[in-house]
Amino acid sequence: MSARRAEPFRGRKMLTRRMGSGEAWRDTKVGMWAWLLQRVAAIGLVAVIAAHLKNPFARPVQAALLALVLFHGLLGVRTILLDFGLPARWHRLLFLLALLVGVAAFAAFWRWRWY
Amino acid sequence: MVLKVFRWSPGSRERLQKYWVKARQGMTVLDALVELQRNSDATLAFRYACRVGMCGSCAMVVNGRERWACRTLLSNLARGPVTVRPLYQFPLIRDLVVDMAPIKNKMLEMKAVFVPGRRAMDGDGFAQIGSRTRERRAIDAAIECIGCGMCVSACTMVSHDPNFPGPAALNRVFTLQRDSRDGAHADRSQAVLAEDVLTRCHGQANCTAVCPMEISPTDSILALRRRAVLRLFGIGPR
Ligand code: SF4
Ligand code: FES
Numbered sequence: 057m058s059a060r061r062a063e064p065f066r067g068r069k070m071l072t073r074r075m076g077s078g079e080a081w082r083d084t085k086v087g088m089w090a091w092l093l094q095r096v097a098a099i100g101l102v103a104v105i106a107a108h109l110k111n112p113f114a115r116p117v118q119a120a121l122l123a124l125v126l127f128h129g130l131l132g133v134r135t136i137l138l139d140f141g142l143p144a145r146w147h148r149l150l151f152l153l154a155l156l157v158g159v160a161a162f163a164a165f166w167r168w169r170w171y
Numbered sequence: 172m173v174l175k176v177f178r179w180s181p182g183s184r185e186r187l188q189k190y191w192v193k194a195r196q197g198m199t200v201l202d203a204l205v206e207l208q209r210n211s212d213a214t215l216a217f218r219y220a221c222r223v224g225m226c227g228s229c230a231m232v233v234n235g236r237e238r239w240a241c242r243t244l245l246s247n248l249a250r251g252p253v254t255v256r257p258l259y260q261f262p263l264i265r266d267l268v269v270d271m272a273p274i275k276n277k278m279l280e281m282k283a284v285f286v287p288g289r290r291a292m293d294g295d296g297f298a299q300i301g302s303r304t305r306e307r308r309a310i311d312a313a314i315e316c317i318g319c320g321m322c323v324s325a326c327t328m329v330s331h332d333p334n335f336p337g338p339a340a341l342n343r344v345f346t347l348q349r350d351s352r353d354g355a356h357a358d359r360s361q362a363v364l365a366e367d368v369l370t371r372c373h374g375q376a377n378c379t380a381v382c383p384m385e386i387s388p389t390d391s392i393l394a395l396r397r398r399a400v401l402r403l404f405g406i407g408p409r
């Protein structure tokens with residue numbers, strides 16, 4: 057069913073949350089941040105991967121790549137866990153875990169210096 | 172305390188009107204609005220019914236968050252001016268009053284209406300599902316929805332995509348799909364498999380964060396999605 061369904065309220069005045077206003081963000085919840093940050097990390101990744109292909113040995117680019125991959129990937133794992141049925145009230149905990157594991161993994165990989 | 176209240180009526184321009192109320196102990200946002208309406212501005216329109224946090228008709232956006240005005244104490248809000256707006260994503264009628272029809276429409280679109288099936292009746296009349304059964308416990312929280320619309324107002328995906336039925340309708344679908352007395356599971360799962368329905372939810376859980384009945388529409392939607400995926404592989408119920 058791809059046809060757009062009828063929208064009987066078109067033309068009537070309606071308020072929408074304006075994301076440009078501070079008020080809309082004052083009470084933002086963890087799940088929203090997790091979603092947003094994961095997408096920002098994805099956009100960042102595209103840029104960093106391009107830079108990395110140009111010069112694979114630049115340390116700052118490697119650091120950014122590692123950080124973004126961990127961040128994006130772990131937030132993805134969090135989403136998968138929720139999709140598989142972990143209750144949504146674990147949002148906050150899973151978000152924190154993703155951040156902590158990410159930082160720990162970054163530190164470990166970075167000290168290891170495998171090449 | 173300063174209240175900045177959203178004002179609009181058909182044909183006029185929207186504005187935030189400033190009012191001053193003396194916040195007494197235990198005073199709620201609804202109390203303040205009633206007082207303003209009685210004493211200083213009889214044209215102020217808002218809606219309420221039970222005044223004790225049961226019916227959901229006083230749902231509005233206070234300081235950027237969906238809340239029931241009758242249960243929101245002024246003393247629990249930040250000291251700065253308190254902004255009061257009508258729910259987002261609902262057509263405005265006037266000031267803080269919105270038209271709740273979209274909830275009903277979305278429910279009808281998703282066929283979220285009970286249809287008696289073969290198991291609807293048993294020997295003693297209408298079949299009952301015991302309160303301790305697994306079937307009942309699975310939907311126990313979700314059936315408490317009072318249709319206040321706060322979840323719909325809080326959902327960023329509802330504002331992004333007018334075809335998305337939103338958390339309230341999908342939560343209702345979830346309760347019906349789990350009801351063994353209902354006979355329309357197949358039709359309904361066809362409806363929720365349409366474009367822009369289950370796939371639209373990004374699990375941000377804004378709906379869950381604001382639901383005054385502590386329902387988690389997010390969990391309901393994800394459960395429907397799991398069911399749909401299992402169905403694709405030919406396993407699991409509709
Ligand atoms: S799910 Fe909760 S927030 Fe949404 S309409 Fe029902 S009671 Fe209100
Ligand atoms: S007036 Fe009924 S919930 Fe507030």
